[in-house]
Amino acid sequence: MPTREQLNDSIEAFILNKPNDYVYTNSDLNFLRKYDKCEDAGLNEKVVFDKVWSLASKMKEADEAENAFYGNVLVTHGGGGKAITSAPEGISFHVMNTNYFCHEITKALTSGRQSNNFMRYDFGTLAEYFYLGNTDGLPSYDLVISHPPAKCPHAELDHDSLLASEARKNARVYYAVRSFAFVEPQGSLLVIVPREVALKTHEDITDLLFHVEGATFDFDVPSAAGDDFILKYTRL
Amino acid sequence: MRPLPLSFMLMSHEEQAKMHEEICMALETISSSSLQNIYRQLQQVEAKRMLIREIIIGLQKGFEMSALLIQIDTTISRDGEYEE
Numbered sequence: 379m380p381t382r383e384q385l386n387d388s389i390e391a392f393i394l395n396k397p398n399d400y401v402y403t404n405s406d407l408n409f410l411r412k413y414d415k416c417e418d419a420g421l422n423e424k425v426v427f428d429k430v431w432s433l434a435s436k437m438k439e440a441d442e443a444e445n446a447f448y449g450n451v452l453v454t455h456g457g458g459g460k461a462i463t464s465a466p467e468g469i470s471f472h473v474m475n476t477n478y479f480c481h482e483i484t485k486a487l488t489s490g491r492q493s494n495n496f497m498r499y500d501f502g503t504l505a506e507y508f509y510l511g512n513t514d515g516l517p518s519y520d521l522v523i524s525h526p527p528a529k530c531p532h533a534e535l536d537h538d539s540l541l542a543s544e545a546r547k548n549a550r551v552y553y554a555v556r557s558f559a560f561v562e563p564q565g566s567l568l569v570i571v572p573r574e575v576a577l578k579t580h581e582d583i584t585d586l587l588f589h590v591e592g593a594t595f596d597f598d599v600p601s602a603a604g605d606d607f608i609l610k611y612t613r614l
Numbered sequence: 615m616r617p618l619p620l621s622f623m624l625m626s627h628e629e630q631a632k633m634h635e636e637i638c639m640a641l642e643t644i645s646s647s648s649l650q651n652i653y654r655q656l657q658q659v660e661a662k663r664m665l666i667r668e669i670i671i672g673l674q675k676g677f678e679m680s681a682l683l684i685q686i687d688t689t690i691s692r693d694g695e696y697e698e
Contacts, residue, residue, distance in 0.1 A: 476627055478620070481623070501618055506634070507659050509662070510638055512657055515659050516659055531628050531632075532631045534631070535635055535638060
C-alpha cells in the first residue's frame with residue numbers, strides 16, 4: 379500500500395511524463411482525484427461546494443427555481459477543481475491556480491465542460507492584477523469564489539502598502555477584499571474559510587472592504603456559534 | 615497568450631513571487647520617455663499580465679532583464695507598425 383507521499387509523487391510523475399496530446403481515461407481521472415496537495419483537498423465536495431452552489435443559485439429567482447446558475451464565475455484558488463466539478467451547468471469559468479499539478483488536475487477533471495461552457499484555465503494569481511498600481515480594465519463576474527490561503531507571497535507584492543501589509547498579516551482578508559473588485563453590481567463573493575476563524579476573518583474583511591470600497595456592499599453575518607465556513611458579500 | 619515555461623510553473627510559490635518581485639522592480643523604473651511601448655502596456659491590467667508573462671519566458675531562456683525589456687519594447691513597436 380503506497381503512502382500518501384508516494385501516491386502524490388506518482389501522480390506528479392504521471393502529469394510530467396504524459397504526452398501533450400494525451401487523452402485521459404476514467405481510471406486516470408480517478409487516479410488524479412487522489413492527489414491531496416491542492417488547497418481544496420481537505421474540503422468535502424458534497425458539504426462545502428453543494429452549499430456554495432446552493433447559495434449561488436439563490437442570487438437570482440429564476441436560478442433558484444431551477445437549482446442552477448447562469449453566469450460568469452471566477453475561482454481565485456482553483457485547487458483540484460472541486461468548485462467546478464460540483465457546479466451546475468450553464469456557468470462560464472475563469473479558474474486561477476499557482477500550483478502546476480493542481481492546474482493540470484483541474485484541467486483534466488473539468489475540461490469536459492468546455493463543450494457547452496467557456497473555460498479559462500489561468501496559471502497565475504489574482505494578486506498580479508494589483509502589481510504596479512494600475513487596475514484599469516479589471517474583468518468582472520457574476521460570482522467570485524475564493525478559498526484563500528492564510529499566507530501568500532504574491533499578495534505581499536500588492537502596490538497598495540495597506541493591502542500588502544494586510545496580506546502579510548492574513549492573506550485570507552487580502553484575497554477577499556481584492557476578489558471583491560471583480561464582482562459585478564448585484565453579484566456576490568463567496569469566501570471559504572476555516573470555521574474556527576470565520577467570525578474574526580469576516581470582521582477583518584468588512585473593516586478593510588469598507589475602507590477600500592466604501593458602502594458598496596452587503597453581507598451575511600456568520601453565526602457566533604462557529605458553524606459557518608462560507609462568507610458572503612454582495613455588491614449593491 | 616503564450617504558455618508559461620514548465621520550469622517556472624514548477625517553482626514554489628515563494629520562488630514565483632520572488633521572480634514577480636524582480637520583474638515589478640524593473641517595470642517600476644520605466645517611464646513614458648524610456649520604454650514607451652512597455653509603459654503603454656502597463657496601463658491595462660490584462661496587457662500588464664501578458665507583459666509579465668513575456669518577461670518570465672525571456673528570463674527563463676536566460677536573457678538579462680534590461681536587454682529583454684529593450685527587445686520586448688522593440689517587438690511591440692514593430693507589431694504596432696504592422697497593425698497600422
